[in-house]
Amino acid sequence: MSDSESDHADKPAARPGRGGGPFGGMNLPAEKSLNFGPSAKRLLGKLRPERLWMALVLLLAVVSVTFSVLGPKLLGQGTNLIFAGAVSKTLPAGVTQAQVIAGLRADGKGQQADLLSGMTLTPGHGIDFVALSNVLLWVMVLYVFASVFGWLQAYVLNGVVQRTIYRLREEIEAKINRLPLRYFDSKPRGELLSRVTNDVDNISQSLQQTLSQAVTSLLTVVGVIVMMFILSPLLALIALVTVPLTLVITAVIAKRSQKLFVAQWKHTGELNGQIEETFTGHALVKVFGRQREVDARFAAKNDELFEASFGAQFISGMIMPALTFIGNLVYVAIAVVGGLQVASGVMQIGDVQAFIQYSRQFTQPLAQLGSMANLLQSGVASAERVFELLDADEQSPDPEPAETPSETRGRLVFDEVSFSYSPDKPLIHNLNLVAEPGQTVAIVGPTGAGKTTLVNLMMRFYEIDSGTITLDGTDVSLMTRDDLRSRLGMVLQDTWLFGGTIRDNIAYGRPDATEDEILDAATATYVDRFVRTLPDGYDTVLDDEGANVSAGEKQLLTIARAFLAKPSVLILDEATSSVDTRTEVLVQKAMSALRADRTSFVIAHRLSTIREADLILVMESGDIVEQGTHAQLLAAEGAYFDLYNAQFAAAVTDEV
Incomplete structure (x- = not known):
């Protein structure tokens, strides 16, 4: 196990199943979700900067729905013209409508007389095609305008949603930069990535679909209710019976499905974390032959995700069929009652036709609002996970005004420093240390023992519990983190390269460096030696894992990057563990020259690499138990003596 890994073993453990390694368990306990109402309200609150555009969306929706709602009324007039024309043609010319009705009543045909009394007839004339064409033309104009304004509404709303999600991603990015390292140590990367990608995309999709449908559906319901009461108050009351039934059914089903949507996205994050963990340690999985175990864990988690997703979609999907069934019952009731009113002359057949269209327009938006519950619940479930990230405790803010060292020398002092990753497990106790400028401290x-922890405290990746750490006489807690870290250069045992050229990866340490400075740093760290053998030289493109260069070459690149930054304090955490012995000797020589004017901290397991250090600190359980030069510590025959002899005795035994 590496020293970096072992030191982190003292950190607060991730929650059960949240970490582990390629074979860590992933069975998380169920997390209590936020309330749906407050979460939905907070999500909609993200739209507040777009309120003017939302007002425009509402205005466009009103115009579009108004034109759309007037259409059935005009179509009903067209039906009345056709029916009245067909009936008029069967009546004798030269008589009036009143005479025809009176004659029917005299013959005892009162029902037919009532039917004709509700119509406008011209006996002997057929269908008025001029009037009918005018009606149809107006209907076409209305529907064209409704479509145009509906398209404009969708276009503006799309901009509103995308700008909102853009700001949300910016907020998440800024939040991640303010989170302490402790947060990332307690979360699997895959689960965190799922919140930043999958959950944000799901929020975007949910807002896009639900906002558009919600605005249009609500306005359509209002407009249709008005038109139905204008046509027939009795039929309108029959149609309104669906409203309380819709609300009750939607509320009952949504309450049951919400917790399943929360579980669905929780399991999605866990599965992503497990996949990312397995892919990262794919070679290790192969080496130890644990494919079956990994497959079994994947299958188990995949089954949990399937069950949650299936349940959420199935239960929420029941809303639409239930509301459609209610709508069909109302449709039958309206058709029967409307037919009776036409027969009695209270309504014309075209008005009943229009009302039936309105009843469909009325129940369809209600069903859409109900069916949107699954989208909305899914979006709010994702929003809860994003809000949990946004609400996480941040690192302490930088002081204002911040202090800065008056001179850059690299003198680092630990004064009575104490630190623990968890209160019940103290690690470092009242540590005192002075590193003078130009010294190499191993x-x-x-x-x-806490070696990497000591480095993390220098960088302020973690805040100390008590005591002070000063750099060139200035308390590091009174400096901004950017200022502090710009003065410290760090090379970790775990190398990190990004997708880009070798030149770009070296220049990451100081983006404004000139070409000559990049070449000088590469030459000093023996990077230039292997780069010259590559076909594209410094323009060679590396992938994000640096797979096209060896582990030792990757480590040399990270060392060159740190040297280019020209820090006043250089921290090397097992920085030469992946290079061969010959290269290590060369790098040690380069380090000796490059650290002449800077303080250097070197964490090393191979004691042969730190014999020339000015000061060697021996740590055990967070305490410095010995310090001195290599010769002094060997002469003291203490802890360092035991470590040194154990290491080289083991080497001799292996050779024998």
Whole structure:
């Protein structure tokens, strides 16, 4: 196990199943979700900067729905013209409508007389095609305008949603930069990535679909209710019976499905974390032959996701069929009652036709609002996960005004420093240390002694519990983190390269560096030696894992990057563990020249690499138990003596 890994073993453990390694368990306990109402309200609150555009969306929707709602009324007039013309043609010319009705009543045909009394007839004439064409023309104009304004509404709303999601992603990015390292140590990367990608995309999709449908559906319901009461108050009351039934059914089903949507996205994040973990350690999985175990864990988690997703979609999907069934019952009731009113002359057949269209327009938006519950619940479930990230405790803010060292020398002092990853497990106790400018300080000790922790405290990746750390006489807690870290250069045992050229990866340490400075740093760290052998030289493009260069070459690149930054304090955490012995000797020589004017901290397991250090610190259980030069510590025959002899005795035994 590496020293970096072992030191982190003292950190607060991730929640059960949240970490582990390629074979860590992923069975998380169920997390209590936020309330749907407050979460939905907070999500809609993200639209507040777009309120003027939302007002425009509402205005366009009103115009579009108004034109759309007037259409059935005009079509009903067209039906009345056709029916009245067909009936008029069967009547004798030269008589009036009143005479025809009176004659029917005299013959005892009162029902037919009532039917004709509700119509406008011209006996002997056929269908008035001029009037009918005018009606149809107006209907076409209305529907064209309704479509145009509906398209404009969708276009503006799309901009509103995308700008909102854009700001949300910016907020998440800024939040991640303010989170302490402790947060990332307690979360699997895949689960965190799922919140930043999958959950945000789901929020975007939910807002896009639900806002558009919600605005249009609500306005359509209002407009249709008005038109139905204008046509027939009795039929309108029959149609309104669906409203309370719709609300009750939607509320009952939504309450049951919401917790399943929360579980669905929780399991999605966990599955992503497991996949990312397995892919990262794919070679290790192969080496130890654990494919079956990994497959079994994947299958188990995939089954949990399937069950949650199936249940959420199935239960929420029941809303639409239930509301459609209610709508069909109302449709039958309206058709029967409307037919009776036409027969009695209270309504014309065209008005009943229009009302039936309105009843469909009325129940369809209600069903759409109900069916949107699954989209809305899914979006709010994702929003809860994003809000949990946004609400996480942040690192302490930088002081204002911040202090800065008056001179850059690299003198680092630990004064009575204490630190623990968890209150019940103290790690470092009242540590005192002085590193003078230009000194090379080596830190050695057994696994878990706290060597990497000491470096993390220098960088302020973690805040100390008590005591002070000063750099060139200035308390580092009174400096901004950017200022502090710009003065410290760090090379980790775990190398990190990004997708780009070798030149770009070296220049990451100082983006404004000139070409000559990049070449000088590469030459000093023996990067230039292997880069010259590549076909594209410094323009060679590396993938984000640096797979097209060896592990030792990747480590040399990270060392060159740190040297280019020209820090006043250089921290090397097992920085030469992946290079061969010959290259290590060369790099050590380069380091000796490059650290002449800077303080250097070197964490090393191979004690042969730190013999020339000005000061060697021996740590055990968070305490410095010995310090001195290599010769002094060997002469003292203490902890360092035991470590040194154990290491080289093991080497001799292996050779024998």
